[in-house]
Amino acid sequence: MKRGIILALFALCLSGYGQAQVAVRIADTASKQVISKNLYGQFAEHLGSCIYGGLWVGKDSPIPNTNGYRTDVLEALKKLKVPVMRWPGGCFADEYHWMDGIGDPNKRPKMVNNWWGGAVENNSFGTHEFLNLCEMLGCEPYISGNVGSGTVEELNKWVEYMTSAGDSPMANLRRQNGREKPWKVKFLGVGNESWGCGGNMRPEYYADLYRRYATYCRDYDGNRLYKIASGASDYDYNWTEVLMKQIGDRMNGISLHYYTVTGWSGSKGSATTFTPNDYYWTVNKCSEIEGVIQKHLAIMDKYDAQKKVGLLVDEWGTWWDTEPNGTPLYQQNTMRDAMVAALTLNIFNRYSDRVKMANIAQVVNVLQSMILTKDSKMVLTPTYHVFEMYNVHQDARYIPLTVEVGKVKTASGAEIPAVSASASKDAAGNINITMANIDLDKSQEVTIALPFAAKSASGRILTSKNITDYNSYDNAEVVKPTPFQKIKLGKGTVTFTLPAKSIVAVTLR
Ligand code: AHR
Numbered sequence: 001m002k003r004g005i006i007l008a009l010f011a012l013c014l015s016g017y018g019q020a021q022v023a024v025r026i027a028d029t030a031s032k033q034v035i036s037k038n039l040y041g042q043f044a045e046h047l048g049s050c051i052y053g054g055l056w057v058g059k060d061s062p063i064p065n066t067n068g069y070r071t072d073v074l075e076a077l078k079k080l081k082v083p084v085m086r087w088p089g090g091c092f093a094d095e096y097h098w099m100d101g102i103g104d105p106n107k108r109p110k111m112v113n114n115w116w117g118g119a120v121e122n123n124s125f126g127t128h129e130f131l132n133l134c135e136m137l138g139c140e141p142y143i144s145g146n147v148g149s150g151t152v153e154e155l156n157k158w159v160e161y162m163t164s165a166g167d168s169p170m171a172n173l174r175r176q177n178g179r180e181k182p183w184k185v186k187f188l189g190v191g192n193e194s195w196g197c198g199g200n201m202r203p204e205y206y207a208d209l210y211r212r213y214a215t216y217c218r219d220y221d222g223n224r225l226y227k228i229a230s231g232a233s234d235y236d237y238n239w240t241e242v243l244m245k246q247i248g249d250r251m252n253g254i255s256l257h258y259y260t261v262t263g264w265s266g267s268k269g270s271a272t273t274f275t276p277n278d279y280y281w282t283v284n285k286c287s288e289i290e291g292v293i294q295k296h297l298a299i300m301d302k303y304d305a306q307k308k309v310g311l312l313v314d315e316w317g318t319w320w321d322t323e324p325n326g327t328p329l330y331q332q333n334t335m336r337d338a339m340v341a342a343l344t345l346n347i348f349n350r351y352s353d354r355v356k357m358a359n360i361a362q363v364v365n366v367l368q369s370m371i372l373t374k375d376s377k378m379v380l381t382p383t384y385h386v387f388e389m390y391n392v393h394q395d396a397r398y399i400p401l402t403v404e405v406g407k408v409k410t411a412s413g414a415e416i417p418a419v420s421a422s423a424s425k426d427a428a429g430n431i432n433i434t435m436a437n438i439d440l441d442k443s444q445e446v447t448i449a450l451p452f453a454a455k456s457a458s459g460r461i462l463t464s465k466n467i468t469d470y471n472s473y474d475n476a477e478v479v480k481p482t483p484f485q486k487i488k489l490g491k492g493t494v495t496f497t498l499p500a501k502s503i504v505a506v507t508l509r
Contacts, residue, residue, distance in 0.1 A: 020439075022419050022498070023404040024448040029397075029425050037083040037394035038357040039348045040387060041142070043315060045090035046125075047116045047366050048327035054364030054373050055133065056125045063376045069133060072378045073364060073371055077137055080370065080384065081391045084187065086142040086314055086359045087130050091115040091197035093189070094148030098158045101126020102177050115197060117328045127162065131183045140186055142314070142359070147191030147213055147230070148199035156216040159188065165221035187357075188217055189314070191230040193257065195239060198230060203242035206230065210247050228312055231255035232296065240296050244303040253310040253356060256296055260286040260340055261319035271320035271331040272468055276440055279336050279467055280410035282318070283438050286340040287416055289316070290347045297354055310356030316344060317360045317368030317383075329366045334470040335479055335501060337368050338382035338462055342420065342436035342503045345390050349422040352398050360387075372473075379471045382479040385462050389481055389505040392432040396424035399431065408439055419444055419498065431508040437498040440467060444498040453491050454508040459484035463502035 044050055057063045057070055064071045088096050092115055100109050101123040108123040134141040143162070145155045160170035163182045171182065190213045192198045194206045201209070206229075214227050229247060231254040232239035243254060260282055262268050269278060296311060318340050320331045341360070348358050360383070361367045370384040401423050407415040421435040431454070437444050461484035469478050484504050487496045498504060 019443050019445060019497075020406050020418065022444045022446045024421060024433075024446060025402045026399055026423060026431075026448065026450050028451060029399050029431060031397050031399055033353050033398040035349050035352040035393045035396055035398050035424055036356050037081075038140070039345070039352065039355065040081070040391055040394055041084040041086065041314075041357055041359040042082050042363040042370070043086040043090070043359040043361050044088075044363045045366065046088050046092045046096070046113060046121060047090060047362070048329050049365040049373070050362050051125050053327075054371070056129065058124060066136075068129065069136070070373070070378070073373065074136065076371055076378070076380060076384070077363070080387055081394060082137050082139045083394060084140040084142050084357060084359070085134055085137070085363065086144060086187075086189070089115075089144055089192055090315070091193065093144035093192045094146050094150070094198040096146055097150065097154065098127055098146075098161075099154075102128065102161075102173075127158075128177065128179060131162065131185070135183070141183070142187035142189065142357075143185055144189040144192050145213070145217075147194060147209060148197070152212055152216050155213055156218070159185070159217050159225070160220060163220045163223040182221065182223065184223060186224065186226050187228060188225045189228045189230065189255065190214055190217070193233065194230040195233065195236065203239045204246070207243055207246035210243075211250060214250055226252040228253040228255055228314070231257070231312075234258045234292055237295055237299060240299045244300055244309070248303045248309060251309055253312045254300070255312045255314045256293070257315040258289045258292055258313060259315070259317065259319045259361070268319055268321050271323065271337075272334055272470055274336065274468065276467075277411040279440065280408065280416070281412065282336055283339060283343065284410055284412070284414045284416055286318075286343055287347075289344060293347070293351055293355065297351065300354065307354050311354050312357040313348070313355060314357060314359045315361045316358060317341075319367055327365065330372075331367060332470050333368060333372070333381035333383050335382050335464045335467050338386050338479065338503060339436060339438060339467075339501070340368070341383045341386040342390070342434065343438070345386070345393075346420045346422040346434060346436070349393055349398060349424065374473055377473040379473055379476045380480075381471060382462065382464075385479065385481050386503060389460055389462060389503070390434055392426060392505065392507070393422070393424045393434070396426045396432065399423040399425055405444070418442070419446070429509075433506045433508070434504070435498060435506070436503045437500060439500050441500050443500050446496050446498050448494040450492050450494065450508070454489050454494060456509045457487040457489055457494060457506060459487055459496075459504055459506035461499070461502055461504045463499055467501050
């Protein structure tokens with residue numbers, strides 16, 4: 001009793017002096033739930049400098065390239081182990097006509113990118129360039145089809161062009177354009193944001209349209225499409241309800257978009273200049289995705305108790321003001337963005353029994369990107385480092401855990417748990433635990449209780465002096481992972497100090 005009081009007083013003193021306690025418990029490591037690698041997916045839209053200048057510079061560019069793809073970006077993405085990439089949009093997808101992007105690049109027609117600043121799109125990056133990029137990265141393509149302004153025939157022919165092996169008109173056209181073998185294309189989005197930029201439809205109307213489109217998107221020669229219905233924006237539960245009721249038996253997946261954004265009109269706030277209150281607002285807003293996912297899942301469970309239909313969060317991330325003089329939606333990326341990535345990925349891992357894919361918006365130069373480029377310069381963002389540290393969870397077995405931790409009270413009165421965590425077991429039997437301490441001031445004394453005695457431990461940490469720190473072209477390594485050494489192993493316990501505003505990945509063997 002006396003010892004208990006002394007320990008409690010000790011804990012109180014520590015928390016008063018900037019340190020608190022976290023108790024993590026892992027009871028069982030034998031779960032069968034797999035964290036799909038596709039939760040770590042990317043999104044590339046014809047928007048700003050994501051494609052042109054970011055991924056693609058063309059073969060004649062003075063910027064070092066591999067057949068037109070930026071070599072530096074290609075190498076960085078290979079290290080990230082990108083599992084899946086969504087293309088060509090976004091809003092752009094519902095105005096994109098794929099036939100404009102095939103054949104001799106010099107003869108491809110131009111178009112105006114009406115959604116994104118009226119830039120002239122010369123279509124030099126089209127179907128072949130995208131699908132070849134996926135092959136080079138070893139990732140699955142996710143094609144977002146045009147439902148808003150296209151036709152059923154156009155989408156049907158695109159699928160045939162990409163995936164048919166036979167003596168069919170579209171397969172022969174593909175051959176004429178230099179590609180004998182079909183590509184493997186599994187993921188097909190039937191429209192994007194059909195409630196908004198993809199056609200401003202009502203869910204009942206979209207559901208009927210989906211039936212028509214999906215009927216003619218065929219499985220050619222062993223290619224099996226995974227058809228994804230254009231799903232809700234964050235809190236629009238009625239959209240999910242109507243789609244699940246009317247076409248739940250005709251889709252493989254339904255999407256969800258959730259942005260950490262202050263609002264759709266007016267300033268969204270600076271990416272790099274913000275107060276602690278702004279930071280905690282962001283952390284709270286990004287954490288709200290958990291409740292949003294739970295509500296969509298509850299609706300899906302009502303119509304599909306066997307969880308045949310996946311929920312795919314195919315757009316998510318932070319959305320700040322575009323940098324002065326930046327291309328559309330080009331924003332810097334600080335340690336705050338890294339925190340959003342860490343918290344969100346821990347949540348996705350937790351719901352991996354039904355959440356089967358997620359695609360952060362976007363891969364290069366747009367919104368919460370992995371990579372920023374300017375002419376021949378490239379920088380890896382703090383968010384890139386989180387994705388790289390977390391890729392140990394890809395296709396690993398999810399391990400449930402409980403976290404007992406104090407809460408951080410924000411200026412708006414919201415209370416957020418100070419630490420977020422998730423764990424998995426990889427094919428080699430290693431246990432990987434990722435944790436984030438959102439608190440700007442207090443470190444956390446972490447004790448993890450395990451059902452076994454770990455023989456060794458290693459880890460990496462991502463943190464920075466200021467939460468506003470970012471990597472710039474002149475100073476590219478301000479925020480980067482470093483070894484995390486002081487991990488103590490006991491009999492069935494692991495203990496370490498999680499510094500304020502830090503993210504760690506620990507491997508136990
Ligand atoms: O990612 C940027 C845009 O956000 C996408 O084009 C659209 O789908 C969403 O509104």
